Amino acid sequence: AVDGADLIKVAQLKARKKRLRFQRSKIHDWGLVALEPIEAEDFVIEYVGELIRRRISDIREHQYEKMGIGSSYLFRLDDDYVVDATKRGGIARFINHSCEPNCYTKIITVDGQKKIFIYSKRQIRAGEEITYNYKFPLEEQKIPCNCGSKRCRGSMN
């Protein structure tokens, strides 16, 4: 359970919002870039969107594909829930995948509500693109990865 102290901590985390901007990315279309240096293990941003059940998200994923939105802004929380940032979401939805990311995601339950927080793994320089590992499940149909890192796996799934 989360007590008052944790809530204050979350509030403090939020208060220290990082200056970030979405702009054209070398990895894919739009990405999220740090406008200021970020220390290691620092809170960067929350992946905000609509909390929906897995079944609804599967239906929406097909709809988005049909509408040509391409891959969707769906972030899988666990087996039952997904956060959909397509219609109502924060700029974290622009974060691209990297095989050697500078951030990682943590799922934290606050007030019984699961939230997706993104933390830095290492010091991030101003101007660097924010990335995390999408941890897509392995699939037959490969999506080529364009992260450009030395140990890139070549595909995202």
Ligand SMILES: Nc1ncnc2c1ncn2[C@@H]1O[C@H](CN(CC[C@H](N)C(=O)O)CC2CN(Cc3cccs3)C2)[C@@H](O)[C@H]1O
């Ligand atoms: N390392 C990588 N290598 C290659 N492709 C990547 C990488 N990392 C993210 N990707 C693409 O990005 C999507 C994840 N996207 C992150 C932001 C994206 N860059 C954007 O501009 O919206 C969100 C989805 C929602 N879709 C809307 C679209 C916009 C333009 C074409 S489809 C993109 C993924 O599903 C991929 O297709």
